[in-house]
Amino acid sequence: MTETILTLILFAMLVAVAFAIIQMRQLFAVVLLSSVFSLLTALLFVIMDAVDVAFTEAAVGAGISTVLMLGTIALTRKRSAERTRSDILPFFVVAVTGAALVYGTLDMPNFGDANAPANAYLRQDYLDRSVTEIDVPNVVTAILASYRGFDTLGETAVVFTAGIGVLLLLGGLAYRRAEDDEES
Amino acid sequence: MMFLVAAIGLLVAMALILVRLFAGPTVYDRIMAGNVFGTKTVLLIGVLGFLSGRPDFLDIAILYALINFIGTIAVLKFFRYRTIGDALPSEQDT
Amino acid sequence: MSAVIDILSWVCIIGGVFFSVVGAIGMLRFPEFWTRLHAASVAESGGMILLVLGMCLQAGWSLILVKLILIGFFLFVTGPTSSHAVANAALVSGQNPVVAKKAKKKRT
């Protein structure tokens, strides 16, 4: 019960921050609010038992993403322009999409249901097997690196590719090549 | 019980700070509110750990205590020098 | 013994919550940036120390105590530093504090 009430309060704050971000025109305030948004997100993850995810969100949201967004604003502009078009059509589209999604949730099992299909079989299997097969306390690490090792290798490759993409776009590599050409 | 009181108090404080964050007439009000919000989050994570009976997840709170500083410093540097990396030579040490 | 520790941590936590909420109210209600900064930095540090102390008393002798002390130390170092940095940046950018005479003039 306590958890539900805490979730509700934090969630109300989260939605308030999201709507404030929609309203803000000063891009710098948007960045600041999005860092607060990630703080609240990490709190919600802690309440929902996802400690590892909260850890990642904390590491990413508080430091790096704020710095990167500020770097972008420093290279572009500080305020967003006045919007001339009306918001009615986008609002209609979003409302219809939301209604469809809500209709979709009606068939879902209850929040926190131990017998839900997602929790009934695979969860118990992982928890039982990792005790004997991997023998580390943190099941999340065990699944991440061992049972789903291929997946994580792919994710690492994606992070690597994104880094290469940023270097190609922002000239980290191009500058160096130009310097090398001048030297030779 | 005592941690429930602490959690409720911290939530109230966070809500009030959030109002200042939205309203903040100057930029510096907002930066200050964001920083204080981070501190309150650190404390709330610690309290939530005690509340759920497994206080061995305080690593997240340590992480926030260390990292939340970076955002504040980056924002301030951005406002002072208009950049994240090196300022232009003419603007150095203004 | 445990009753004494419980009472002590109750006192610490109630005090910490009091300072936190009062600091937040101050941030909301004070009229101008420098007074708000005062409310934020001082009350925040006080409330933080008391809350961490209350949690330390409940934790007992364990790794958790060490982690709580680390949290307290880092918050104790970073909080005032960032307040100082905010104040410095605001002063350089030309945010002058409203002095008493001006305030009186404005009010009348």
Next chain:
Amino acid sequence: MATPSDDHGAPPEAIFDWAFLTGHAEYWMFITLMMAGLFMVVARGNLVKKVVGLNIFQVSVFMLYISIGKITDGTAPIFPLNMDVDPDVIYSNPLPHVLMLTAIVVGIATTSLALALIVRIREAFGTIEEDELLILERAIDTEENRRYSAQSAGDA
């Protein structure tokens, strides 16, 4: 609602069931957040704000996944250090945590890619507003069309 099969066979009047409402309110909150992000992507012209909107959308998807793995009265899926696993303790589902953990880091990497693209767009066009970009693109298109038609007319 003891088993999931009951849930599927529930008649429509079960919507006013209290357990059903409290059990689904969380999902609806995530959908609200998701729609806030979508609205920002669709209705705001500034490219940086679009990226922030995408981030909000992403976070709400993370939460939806995590909430599927949450079990009432459960605890985080980390055993005690001495591996003395108590069979009575309920641990939440660790699988969604694994999926979302990697997704967050990939998310920040792709976000930075998007931000790098925005920086390049600004350098090429001088603006990061969608409306102005569309006008510029249209001007470039008409210019190219005119040149092409002039060229083909010259050829003929």
Next chain:
Amino acid sequence: MQHHLILRVVVKILVAAIILFALYVQFHGDFSPGGGFQAGVIMAAAFILYGIVFGMAKVKQVVPEWVVHRMMGLGVLIYAGCGVASMFLGYEFLNYNAFTPHHPSHGQHYGLLIVEFGVGVTVTGVMISIFYAFASRPPTLKDSDW
């Protein structure tokens, strides 16, 4: 930021603490929340903080750009190399039982450590190089846009 004496002293203390904490998260990830992804981001955050306060020239002396670029690929290589090594030992790709066949769970422990280390190296490299790419670009903000 030459004249911010308090900031510079505090940041010197904090950077060391953040790097130490990142190493803790990296190698204690089997026992408590954490792992390669988180540790990489935290490690990068330490260098970003140093770069913001002390300037890009200083931080590029500590971690030169070529080191960062090599790190990006090195992590993926460590990860994939771990899998290839297990293949050469006669097991499947990324089956860590190969390292100590008589005691499979020990092999799993070694495998987890190596793989998480690879992930951590890649993420650190990518995050720092992204920061370098954004921060090394000369600011082009016009006064009208400010």
